[in-house]
Amino acid sequence: MKDGMLEFKDAPMFGRVMRNEELCKQVLEVILNIEIDHIEYLNTEQEVSAYNDARGVRLDVYLKSSDKVFDIEMQTTDTPYGKRMRYYQSAIDSSLLNKGEDYTKLVESYIIFICTKDPFDCDIPLYTIERRCIEHDIVDNFDEAHWLILNANAWAKDTDKARSALLKYIQSSKVGQDWLTQAISSEVKRSNSDSKWRRDVMGFMTYEMHYKGQISHAEQKGFARGCAEGEARGRAEGVAEGEARKNALIDKLLADNRLDDLKRSTTDEAFCSELYKEYGL
Numbered sequence: 001m002k003d004g005m006l007e008f009k010d011a012p013m014f015g016r017v018m019r020n021e022e023l024c025k026q027v028l029e030v031i032l033n034i035e036i037d038h039i040e041y042l043n044t045e046q047e048v049s050a051y052n053d054a055r056g057v058r059l060d061v062y063l064k065s066s067d068k069v070f071d072i073e074m075q076t077t078d079t080p081y082g083k084r085m086r087y088y089q090s091a092i093d094s095s096l097l098n099k100g101e102d103y104t105k106l107v108e109s110y111i112i113f114i115c116t117k118d119p120f121d122c123d124i125p126l127y128t129i130e131r132r133c134i135e136h137d138i139v140d141n142f143d144e145a146h147w148l149i150l151n152a153n154a155w156a157k158d159t160d161k162a163r164s165a166l167l168k169y170i171q172s173s174k175v176g177q178d179w180l181t182q183a184i185s186s187e188v189k190r191s192n193s194d195s196k197w198r199r200d201v202m203g204f205m206t207y208e209m210h211y212k213g214q215i216s217h218a219e220q221k222g223f224a225r226g227c228a229e230g231e232a233r234g235r236a237e238g239v240a241e242g243e244a245r246k247n248a249l250i251d252k253l254l255a256d257n258r259l260d261d262l263k264r265s266t267t268d269e270a271f272c273s274e275l276y277k278e279y280g281l
Contacts, residue, residue, distance in 0.1 A: 005192045007173050008184055009116055011060065012201040014074040017187045018061045026180050028070060030162045031112060031150065039063045068108045075115045085111050085147050108144040116171055118151045125151055125158035125167060203259055245281050252279050
């Protein structure tokens with residue numbers, strides 16, 4: 001966010017702009033350097049899980065073409081990616097098959113994380129993560145599951161001009177001479193001019209920051225208790241008390257656009273408890 005305006009890399013703006021089918025298709029083609037016949041949205045910010053009672057994941061942009069599925073995530077904070085991508089993959093795969101269907105019906109999949117910070121500190125614009133045989137180079141991504149992590153901070157080192165321009169725009173909001181960044185910039189400006197939407201989104205982001213602060217505080221309390229009862233137990237209690245419930249609750253309230261309930265839950269503990277029960281948290 002800059003000067004009170006949302007940027008493309010801000011999660012709400014990213015989700016809104018990527019609902020523009022042509023722009024979304026072009027972003028995918030530039031990132032993957034492939035042609036895509038068409039795309040169909042499986043919903044933005046859709047929650048999927050590996051099985052009924054498992055932890056759900058809310059996908060930023062989840063869509064498919066004729067024979068592929070894509071999940072595109074915008075990441076602006078430092079966070080471990082490996083196990084997160086692994087869980088996303090399992091959740092997506094399980095959502096693609098009905099009970100009893102053969103595994104061969106799984107289509108090719110792409111999980112794409114666009115990061116504004118270098119997750120591996122190697123100053124590389126694109127990290128491609130593929131499964132391989134350690135003992136012998138006998139397979140080439142035999143499961144057709146592709147993980148890509150883009151490092152917008154290294155845009156200048158990307159030899160693909162179109163992708164470099166896109167990464168530069170994501171990192172700095174500086175519009176290039178190419179059609180794609182100009183079109184995205186125009187869409188961002190149009191969205192920012194929607195005062196009601198921007199006001200609602202700013203409210204969501206404010207409350208999300210508030211909840212994150214509460215989570216951090218809960219973790220600190222848990223750690224403090226751990227000094228007396230054992231550090232490991234304190235950390236576990238702090239994480240359980242904070243992230244396992246409040247982080248899950250804010251995700252669900254934001255996904256359901258329940259801003260008033262989110263606001264009330266910050267001051268009304270009884271109402272917050274009712275929400276936990278409602279969402280089974």
